[in-house]
Amino acid sequence: xxxxxxxxxxxxxxxxxxxxxxxxxxxxxxxxxxxxxxxxxxxxxxxxxxxxxxxxxxxxxxxxxxxxxxxxxxxxxxxxxxxxxxxxxxxxxxxxxxxxxxxxxxxxxxxxxxxxxxxxxxxxxxxxxxxxxxxxxxxxxxxxxxxxxxxxxxxxxxxxxxxxxxxxxxxxxxxxxxxxxxxxxxxxxxxxxxxxxxxxxxxxxxxxxxxxxxxxxxxxxxxxxxxxxxxxxxxxxxxxxxxxxxxxxxxxxxxxxxxxxxxxxxxxxxxxxxxxxxxxxxxxxxxxxxxxxxxxxx
Numbered sequence: 001x002x003x004x005x006x007x008x009x010x011x012x013x014x015x016x017x018x019x020x021x022x023x024x025x026x027x028x029x030x031x032x033x034x035x036x037x038x039x040x041x042x043x044x045x046x047x048x049x050x051x052x053x054x055x056x057x058x059x060x061x062x063x064x065x066x067x068x069x070x071x072x073x074x075x076x077x078x079x080x081x082x083x084x085x086x087x088x089x090x091x092x093x094x095x096x097x098x099x100x101x102x103x104x105x106x107x108x109x110x111x112x113x114x115x116x117x118x119x120x121x122x123x124x125x126x127x128x129x130x131x132x133x134x135x136x137x138x139x140x141x142x143x144x145x146x147x148x149x150x151x152x153x154x155x156x157x158x159x160x161x162x163x164x165x166x167x168x169x170x171x172x173x174x175x176x177x178x179x180x181x182x183x184x185x186x187x188x189x190x191x192x193x194x195x196x197x198x199x200x201x202x203x204x205x206x207x208x209x210x211x212x213x214x215x216x217x218x219x220x221x222x223x224x225x226x227x228x229x230x231x232x233x234x235x236x237x238x239x240x241x242x243x244x245x246x247x248x249x250x251x252x253x254x255x256x257x258x259x260x261x262x263x264x265x266x267x268x269x270x271x272x273x274x275x276x277x278x279x280x281x282x283x284x285x286x287x288x289x290x291x292x293x294x295x296x297x298x
Contacts (some may be wrong), residue, residue, distance in 0.1 A: 038105055038150070039142060039146065039147070039150040040105075040108060040150045040151065040152060041081065041104050041105045041108045042077065042081070043133045043136055043137070043147060043150060043151045043152075043155045044107075044108035044111055044112070044151075044152060044154055044155050045077040045080055045081050045104065045108065046072060046077045046136040046137070046155070047132075047133065047136060047154055047155035047157075047162055048077070048080070048111075048162070048195050048196075048199060049070070049071035049072055049076045049077045049080065049199060050070065050071070050072055050136060050159060050162075051159040051160075051162040051163055052071065052163075052195075052196055052199045052200060053070045053071035053076065053199060053200065053203045054070045054071075054159055055068060055069060055070040055072070055073070056068055056070065066233050066234060067234050069230060071199065071203050072136070073230065074203075074208050074230050076199065076202065076203055079202055079207055079213060080104075080195075080198070080199055080202060081104045082213075082214060083198065083202065084102075084103050084104045084107060084194070084198075085100065085102040085103060085104050086100050086214075087100075088100065088101055088103055107191055107194070107195065108152065108154070109152070110169070110172075110188065110191055111152070111154040111162075111165065111166070111191070111195070112152035112153050112154045114154065114165040114166065114168045114169050114172075114188075115152070115153040115154040115156075115157055115161075115162070115165045116153055117165070117168050118157070118161060118164055118165040118168055119153065123164060124157060124158075124161045124164070125158065125160060125161055125164075126157070126158040126161060128153055128156040128157065129156055129158075130148045130151070130156060132155060132156050132157070132158075133147050133148065133150075133151035133155040133156060134147045134148060134151075136155065163196075166191075166192045166195060166196060167192065169188035169189055169191050169192045170188065170189040170192065171188070172187075172188025172189075173187055173188065203231050204231045204235070205231075206222060206224075206229060206232075206240065208228070208229045208230060208231070209222045209223055209224070209225065209228040209229045210222050224239045224240060225239065226238055226239050249264050249275035249276055249277055250275065250276045250277075250278070250279055250280060251273060251274075251275060252273070252274050252275075252276050252280060253272050253273050253274070258276075258279065258280045259274070259275065259276025259277070259278060259279065259280045260276055260278045260279070260280040261276055261277050261278035262276070262277045262278070263275065263276050263277070264276070264277065
């Protein structure tokens with residue numbers, strides 16, 4: 001028992017030291033505008049992707065080999081780190097706006113703390129395994145010894161336990177009132193929404209098809225080919241199409257209608273609201289829409 005308590009203490013001390021170092025590095029990055037993705041952060045985000053969009057070899061005999069690869073097969077963690085580091089801005093009191101704030105590393109540290117809380121509660125279904133983070137990197141990408149030293153407890157959990165650890169972040173809330181009339185609030189649940197929700201959304205979006213996703217939208221080139229995007233191949237999505245600037249109908253009901261004539265078939269056919277193909281008129285005033293002309297006729 002004392003040995004187990006000692007191991008827990010060592011894990012917490014290690015996590016606290018990592019977190020302190022991360023905070024100092026984050027402050028340095030904000031002030032100096034430098035960018036550097038640590039191996040610990042890379043491994044942690046690969047662990048996120050591996051848990052949220054995992055490889056599924058069991059689907060091969062059922063629906064085909066194209067459904068086996070997961071997010072790691074297309075480098076989803078690289079896009080996630082770039083998105084998290086470039087998608088948020090920070091303004092400091094008495095300093096002003098500092099531009100983009102790199103959040104990937106602090107998020108990785110928070111996930112490690114959540115993993116430790118999960119283990120300390122005995123809520124993990126499997127033990128921490130030093131070989132799990134090693135398996136997240138390709139052979140030759142980094143030495144196993146270096147990976148084991150850099151990896152935090154989150155990446156050493158099983159896939160299911162990683163998701164359980166993320167769920168614990170809903171319990172984490174922080175409020176700091178350092179300056180008068182200024183309040184800093186932090187809700188750990190937002191981290192879970194970010195690493196799970198955005199990972200899923202990004203994977204099924206069109207990002208993989210871009211020649212260079214870090215370029216401005218006006219400079220990106222996309223083939224709009226389902227074969228170029230792994231998630232599109234897996235879901236049978238044919239690709240995006242341009243929208244149409246055209247009026248599709250007029251809302252109406254039994255009590256009042258702006259539409260007349262034939263009615264579009266809707267999902268809720270029994271509902272009181274309908275969509276008519278032809279313009280109607282207001283019943284309680286002189287404004288008449290019967291002469292309305294479609295501005296974008298087909």
